[in-house]
Amino acid sequence: xxxxxxxxxxxxxxxxxxxxxxxxxxxxxxxxxxxxxxxxxxxxxxxxxxxxxxxxxxxxxxxxxxxxxxxxxxxxxxxxxxxxxxxxxxxxxxxxxxxxxxxxxxxxxxxx
Amino acid sequence: xxxxxxxxxxxxxxxxxxxxxxxxxxxxxxxxxxxxxxxxxxxxxxxxxxxxxxxxxxxxxxxxxxxxxxxxxxxxxxxxxxxxxxxxxxxxxxxxxxxxxxxxxxxxxxxxxxxxxxxxxxxxxxxxxxxxxxxxxxxxxxxxxxxxxxxxxxxxxxxxxxxxxxxxxxxxxxxxxxxxxxxxxxxxxxxxxxxxxxxxxxxxxxxxxxxxxxxxxxxxxxxxxxxxxxxxxxxxxxxxxxxxxxxxxxxxxxxxxxxxxxxxxxxxxxxxxxxxxxxxxxxxxxxxxxxxxxxxxxxxxxxxxxxxxxxxxxxxxxxxxxxxxxxxxxxxxxxxxxxxxxxxxxxxxxxxxxxxxxxxxxxxxxxxxxxxxxxxxxxxxxxxxxxxxxxxxxxxxxxxxxxxx
Numbered sequence: 001x002x003x004x005x006x007x008x009x010x011x012x013x014x015x016x017x018x019x020x021x022x023x024x025x026x027x028x029x030x031x032x033x034x035x036x037x038x039x040x041x042x043x044x045x046x047x048x049x050x051x052x053x054x055x056x057x058x059x060x061x062x063x064x065x066x067x068x069x070x071x072x073x074x075x076x077x078x079x080x081x082x083x084x085x086x087x088x089x090x091x092x093x094x095x096x097x098x099x100x101x102x103x104x105x106x107x108x109x110x111x112x
Numbered sequence: 113x114x115x116x117x118x119x120x121x122x123x124x125x126x127x128x129x130x131x132x133x134x135x136x137x138x139x140x141x142x143x144x145x146x147x148x149x150x151x152x153x154x155x156x157x158x159x160x161x162x163x164x165x166x167x168x169x170x171x172x173x174x175x176x177x178x179x180x181x182x183x184x185x186x187x188x189x190x191x192x193x194x195x196x197x198x199x200x201x202x203x204x205x206x207x208x209x210x211x212x213x214x215x216x217x218x219x220x221x222x223x224x225x226x227x228x229x230x231x232x233x234x235x236x237x238x239x240x241x242x243x244x245x246x247x248x249x250x251x252x253x254x255x256x257x258x259x260x261x262x263x264x265x266x267x268x269x270x271x272x273x274x275x276x277x278x279x280x281x282x283x284x285x286x287x288x289x290x291x292x293x294x295x296x297x298x299x300x301x302x303x304x305x306x307x308x309x310x311x312x313x314x315x316x317x318x319x320x321x322x323x324x325x326x327x328x329x330x331x332x333x334x335x336x337x338x339x340x341x342x343x344x345x346x347x348x349x350x351x352x353x354x355x356x357x358x359x360x361x362x363x364x365x366x367x368x369x370x371x372x373x374x375x376x377x378x379x380x381x382x383x384x385x386x387x388x389x390x391x392x393x394x395x396x397x398x399x400x401x402x403x404x405x406x407x408x409x410x411x412x413x414x415x416x417x418x419x420x421x422x423x424x425x426x427x428x429x430x431x432x433x434x435x436x437x438x439x440x441x442x443x444x445x446x447x448x449x450x451x452x453x454x455x456x457x458x459x460x461x462x463x464x465x466x467x468x469x470x471x472x473x474x475x476x477x478x479x480x481x482x483x484x485x486x487x488x489x490x491x492x493x494x495x496x497x498x499x500x501x502x503x504x505x506x507x508x509x510x511x512x513x514x515x516x517x
Contacts, residue, residue: 020510026494027494030491031473085255088256089255
């Protein structure tokens with residue numbers, strides 16, 4: 001089953017992160033690709049987000065983070081795992097797990 | 113007696129007798145979940161009554177009597193509902209004949225490791241049924257969410273009930289296979305603790321050792337049980353030496369042997385000798401013998417690598433396990449050099465299970481560096497760093513990477 005791993009960062013904790021974080025990330029991405037996963041993408045800080053919604057045919061555009069939470073969506077990666085345990089193990093390996101939370105979400109198979 | 117003292121006794125009884133009491137009650141209820149339920153009610157009654165009325169002379173007997181009475185109530189209600197089901201009455205009679213408290217924890221373990229119980233549920237089920245460890249703690253150790261571990265356990269217990277798996281020691285002819293499943297479950301519980309991220313995750317290791325010790329005591333003629341216990345004790349004995357002064361992971365050839373627990377190693381050696389004397393050589397005997405050779409090499413200085421490679425040959429033949437092949441290749445490097453070891457590794461390089469297995473990439477990286485393939489070695493070590501969740505191991509791998517640049 002395919003899983004999307006949503007990375008939620010606490011910016012404050014991240015700013016105090018070890019120097020080695022980005023080297024660890026490079027290693028993690030390399031491992032992910034070798035094991036058949038898909039290296040993810042990193043997002044710009046949520047402060048620069050734009051939220052758009054259409055209500056009654058009228059568009060509303062609001063700047064700033066979507067949700068007022070301490071941890072914010074900061075990126076994602078995807079894996080194909082045989083078991084939920086394997087997916088959790090990958091989330092645990094992600095360097096961001098040490099500075100935030102990795103949300104593990106199975107991807108719905110829409111072809112069925 | 114003070115209330116604190118009485119609840120202390122309740123706690124001690126819960127720790128020491130839980131599995132035996134569940135097993136005994138499960139024979140009566142034919143159902144693990146309801147055995148646990150009525151025992152929980154009996155413990156609750158003990159917590160309420162013992163501080164006031166004093167601790168009974170035979171706490172186990174008291175708990176069993178209360179639980180049996182509770183079960184009889186339930187049974188009566190059930191009988192009214194089901195219009196008297198004959199096999200329940202038969203069961204109740206059968207159990208009353210058994211009389212006093214036999215040690216049924218072993219039978220309970222065999223029920224939990226029954227071939228009809230899914231493999232992944234066996235170790236958690238044994239830990240819960242025999243030792244009373246909570247689903248939450250087991251889930252944390254096995255890297256599963258508490259909800260899905262809870263479901264797995266409930267499913268397994270329902271399966272025991274529905275397929276009427278008996279709570280008895282298997283017959284001679286089916287013993288080896290059943291015992292194997294029990295040992296596999298215990299080893300899974302042990303290695304889950306061992307591979308844990310931090311020290312805190314290894315709390316199941318002592319439980320696994322305790323269970324193996326119990327089986328050695330109850331089935332003294334089985335060599336593989338002794339060998340499994342020896343194998344775990346060899347690993348335990350070196351636990352504190354696995355990290356050096358800087359918190360960096362230390363492989364066995366770089367460990368400070370003063371930090372080894374030599375009493376535990378002595379115990380492991382004695383168990384291994386007893387196992388070798390007792391019977392045919394199995395998987396755990398081979399693995400324990402490999403540990404023994406590693407220890408002898410460090411303590412005595414003799415070159416044991418050829419013996420270790422030979423033992424791995426047997427282990428690979430017996431298990432066909434890619435992990436055994438990986439470790440064999442690492443040992444072969446010490447006898448025939450890194451190129452020969454790398455040639456062996458190519459046999460498992462396409463195995464899907466190895467691609468996400470940190471020790472594979474670490475071994476590959478170190479061997480490539482030793483053979484002078486610097487770029488390829490650095491690449492493999494980088495993958496290993498990406499796969500590890502243990503900060504001490506990460507530090508160790510990074511040192512190897514830095515030394516190669």
